[in-house]
Amino acid sequence: MQNFASSEKNITREPGVVVAAGNSIRDDEASIATRAAWLHYAGGLTQSEVARRLGLTGLKAHRLITKANQDGLIKIFVDGDVSECVELESRLSERFGLDYCEVVPDFDPDALPLKALGIAGARYLKRQIENGEYAMVGVGHGRTLAACVEHLPRMAAGGTSFVSLLGGLTRKFAANPHDVIHRLAERTGAEAYVMPVPMFANTEQDREVLLGQHGVADVLELARSSGLVLAGIGTAEPEASLVATGMVARSEMDEVKRMGGVGELLGHFFDKEGKPFETGLSKRVLALCREDLRRLRIVAVAGGVIKIPAVLSVLRSGNLAGLITDERTARALMEGMPVG
Structure with a gap:
């Protein structure tokens, strides 16, 4: 640990x-x-x-x-x-059973609006730290959460600590998602815990061995105690962050997509209807299990044209308590829903 x-x-x-x-x-x-x-x-x-x-x-x-x-x-x-953003927040909350939703106005023309989402996610996290309601906040990793930390001002974390919810070691240091939680600790002066293991083990047997290690087991226990979880949403596309960082091979992600995978949340994949399914990857993931996710309060920060199907998939899974997204994505999520 x-x-x-x-x-x-x-x-x-x-x-x-x-x-x-x-x-x-x-x-x-x-x-x-x-x-x-x-x-x-x-x-x-x-x-x-x-x-x-x-x-x-x-x-x-x-x-x-x-x-x-x-x-x-x-x-x-x-x-x-x-007012239109607030209306979208209300509609998304009602449709997907969210108790928190924030839709930020469009100002970022990129397919993945990292600046808009990063600012909104940073403000949300800042408010939670200032409120002091959560002693332990679990965090995922990826480009969007990295943007949130980038826009977070330096501040005292008070009694808030942070814990990574899944392994994240990669061969590419520049893309190492550990940097997200490391920079979060630097910005806030908080205690932050990570699992010193990769996100996916080589085999199922290796996974069991690694999960049984004292430090890893301790961090997982801390993760289960998180009062709030801030996570990103991944895709099953070739340009997915998991592939770009070297955590998942292109061939492995191709397999997930062939099996119907659309959205990824904290190492677990879901189809277009939001149903979870087992893949070779999911059997080797070093992260909280799906049952743990159902018990946690998860707020996702995600959006952009390339992620609309993935966001919809994870919303339909019922695992999210909250969503921070951009206006363009919010409209697409509502317009893409079947009537009735």
């Missing part, structure tokens, strides 16, 4: 309601205050419902809404982009 320690601006618009944020609230809080105010005053949600939707404590939600109101920042006005 390894441990790493270390003038007024209108925000929304649409005929009827306006939420404006001034300089009296810090830039980071202004965005959250805007969303909280919109949900409370325009969306009709109670403050406790607002807190649950945004991943805040009740006290924090009340303070933001009260502060915005006292400073005269609430006006009758609505911005189309933000």
Whole structure:
């Protein structure tokens, strides 16, 4: 087991309601205050419902809404982009049984909008650290989570620790996903635990031997205690991050795709209907088992045109409690759903 320690601006618009944020609230809080105010005053949600939707404590939600109101920042006005995102959040939450959903407006033209998702994921993680609700936060790895850590400001983690949920050693150091949790520890000064093993063992027998090692077993036990899990969603395509990092051979991913694999969550693959299935890879994965995933609160940060089928697959699996995605992906997820 390894441990790493270390003038007024209108925000929304649409005929009827306006939420404006001034300089009296810090830039980071202004965005959250805007969303909280919109949900409370325009969306009709109670403050406790607002807190649950945004991943805040009740006290924090009340303070933001009260502060915005006292400073005269609430006006009758609505911005189309933000209101449409909130509507998509509500529809996705209802359709897939999510208790948290955040849809960020499109501003990143790339097929994989790492900047937009990274900023949104970093803000969400920052709020969870500040709330101090979770003593242990489990994290996956991949390009999107790396972007989240990249946009996370340096801050004290308080009583929050982090644990990697699956092995991640690769032959390519530059692409080593350990760097995600390592940098997370550096940014927050938190204790962070990793499993010093690859994501996939060479054989099923090797997997059993590695899982039985004292350090690995200890980290898995910590992972099972995670109050919150922040994960990415992978694909079964040749350009998947698992292939790019050398964790999975191209031929192995081709096999997964031939068998109907579409989405990957923390080392486990699902078909287009969200049903899990066994592959040669899944029998060798050094990670939490599927039964463990069902018991954890998992919030995924994922989006982009290339990942829409994979995100839909994992949403249908029922393993997610929350989703942070971009507006383009959110629309495609809803439009691609069959009626009835």
